[in-house]
Amino acid sequence: MKRRRLLQSLMASPAAAAAAQAATPPPAPQAASPATEQFPALKVTAADAATDGVIYFFSSEQFLALTRLCEAIAPAGANRPSAVDADVPAFLDFFIGQSPAATKALYRDGLDRLVRDGVAGASLSALKDSWSCAGPADAFARFLQQAKNDILQATMNSREWAAAQGRASRRDGMPTGYFWRHVD
C-alpha cells in the first residue's frame, strides 16, 4: 500500500471492514464457460501505482532536504499536485541512484549543502538567475538548476499530475504513447 494512503486507511474503522467482508456470500460454482478458449487482456497495475519503492540512495538527512526542495520548487496548487504528492523525492532517490557518477555527486553535494544551510529563499537564489547556454559555473547553482528541471518533469509526468489535469479538464484517462517492445 502507498505510504501516503496508509494514514487514511489507518483512520478507517478496521471493525467495519471485517464486517463488510463477512457479509459477502461465497461465490456460486460456475458453469463451464467459453473463457477457457479465450485469452482476454487483463488489466495490470504498475508497481509504483500499487506500492512504494525502497529508499536506498540518499541519507535520511539528504532525503529530507530533497523533500523540502521539492516542496519549494513544485508546490501544490489548484488542479496540481505538489512534487511530494507525486512521490518525486522517492522517484529521484531511485533515478539519481542509477545515474552516472557525476550526476550522483552533483546531487549528493548539493543536498549536503542544503542540509547545512537549510532550504530557504537565500540558499535557492541561483534559481532566479536568467538562463545561459553554458549554465552556471558554480556546482551548487548547477545542482539547483538540474534539480529544478528534474523535479518539475518528474511531477508533470506523474500519475497524480495526469489525474489532476484530467479532473480539471473533465477528460478521462491518462496521456498515452506508443511503446516499442524489445524485438529479438
Next chain:
Amino acid sequence: MVIIGSGAGGGMAAHTLTRLGVKCLMLEAGPLFDFQKDRSLVNLPDLPYRGFGQPGRFPHVVQASELDAEAWADEQQNPYTYPKDAPYYWVRIRMVGGKTMRWGRASWRLSDLEFACKDHDGEGENWPIRLADLAPYYDRAEPMFNVTGRNEGLRQLPDGKILVDDSADSAPVRRFIDSCKKLGVPTTKPRRATGTLASSTNVLLPGAIETGNLQLVTNAVVRDITVDPNTGRASGVRFVDRHSKRDYHVKARTVIVSASALESCRILLNSTSPRYPKGLGNSSGTLGRYLFDQFYVKNTVMCEMNSPRGRGGGYVVRFRNVDKREKNFLRGYTYDFGCGGTPPARYIPHYGEALYKELDRLRGASFSMTTMGEVLPKYENHVRINKDVKDAWGIPALHIEHKYGANEHAMAKDAMEMAEAMCTGAGFTILGRHAQMVPPGESIHELGTVRMGADPKKSVLNGYNQSHDVKNLFVVDGSSFPSGGAQNPTLTILALSMRASEYLADQMKKGAL
C-alpha cells in the same frame, strides 16, 4: 546481387533492381520490427523512469526516449571510440528499415551550389554529377514518399515533384515571414514525406518482395566483402548470425553496400586482402576521409511571441553566400522554426508558485528556431579501424575523429545573430539565444568517408556510386557525398541509390559487369 543494409539506400536499391528483374539477396543486421504488433499504447505515467529513460543507457543518443529505447542500436554491443576531447555522437538503428524507422522525413533537394561547390567558391571538390543528372530521380523519389511542401523557384533550393502545401500561416508565422522579407531572407513551408510511419520498411521493401526477386535475411551482421584474388573483383560477403554467431559466406556477382555512412565505410576498411591492404577500393587513400555532417544549434533562439499567438512552423532557406561572397565564412545555413508550445522551464528564472504562474502565462507562447549549417569536409576528419575494440560479433570497431572548425563556428555565430534579428523584427521577446553546436554526429546526418569524384586519385567512387577500383562494388548511402549543404540528406540518398541501381542493371544487361 547482394545488398547490405535495408535503410533508405538499401531499400531503394532493392526496390529499383527487383523491378528490373534482378535477383537480390539483402543482408540486414537487425530484426524485423512490426509497427502494428511490436508497439503498444501505454499510459505515460506508468513508465518506470517517468519519461526520463534509463539513465546512462544511451550516452550518445539524445533522441532515444523511454518509449522508443528499443529502437536504437545497443551502445555496448556496438562500441566505437573517439579522442577524449572530441566526443562523437553516433546514432544508429539496427532493424529492417534502419534509421528511416525514426526519421523526421524532412525531404529537400540539393542544388548546384552543392554539386558544383568548388566552382562556386573554390573550396572542396565538386561532385561528378549535377542537379540535372539527379533531378529525374528526385522526381520519382518524392512522389513515392508523398513529399509535401511549397516550390519557391529558388536556385539554392530546387523545386520538387511535391504535393502543394498551401495551408494558411498563423498570425505569428506571418509576422516572422515579414520580418525575414525585410532582411532579404527567403522562407518556405516545411517539406516532408507524409505519414509518420513512412519508411523503407513500408514504402520500399514490400514492392521489392512482391516481385519475388528479393530475399531479405534479417539478423545478418556483415563482417567484410571477399575478393577474387585473380580478378580483383568482389566475390561475396561474409556475415555472422546475430543470435547464433554462426558464420556464413554468400557469393555475389555484384555487391551494393548501404549500411549507413560510417558502417559502410567500416565494412570496406575491414575488407582487407593482399590486393587491397588498406581496405577495399582504397587506392586513393581517401577511404575513411572527409567525414562531415551538418551542424545543429538546437533552439538557437527561444522567444516569447507577442499576441495574437498561433501555431505552425516553416523553414528559412539558405541566404548566405548565394549570389555574392558576403561574410567571414563560406557556404550557408538554414533554420527550422516552430511556434505554439510552452518554453521549457529552464528559460524561466523562477521557482515555486512564481514559476507555475509564468508557465501558465507562457502556455502556447513559444517561438523557437534551430540552425542547420553546412560543414566543410576536411581530410583530417576521418574514421579508421580500432583493432583493439571489437563489437559483440568480434568485428573490429571504428575510431571516429571529427571536429568542427573556424568556418562552422563563424557560421553558428552569424546564425545566432540573424535569428535574433528575425525574431525581434517580428516583435518577439528573446528568452535565450546561443551558438553552441551539438557534438558532431548528433544531427544524424553523417556523410562522406567513401566519397564520389571524377578523379580516382581523390575519391573512392565514380558518379554512379561505383568503386573506381572494384567495378562490381557500389556504395549507395550518404558516405558517397563529397559535400552536403545544409539540407537533410535522405532524399538525395534515395535518388542516388535509384540512379546507381538503374545504371547497374543496365551495365549487367550489357554484360559489362
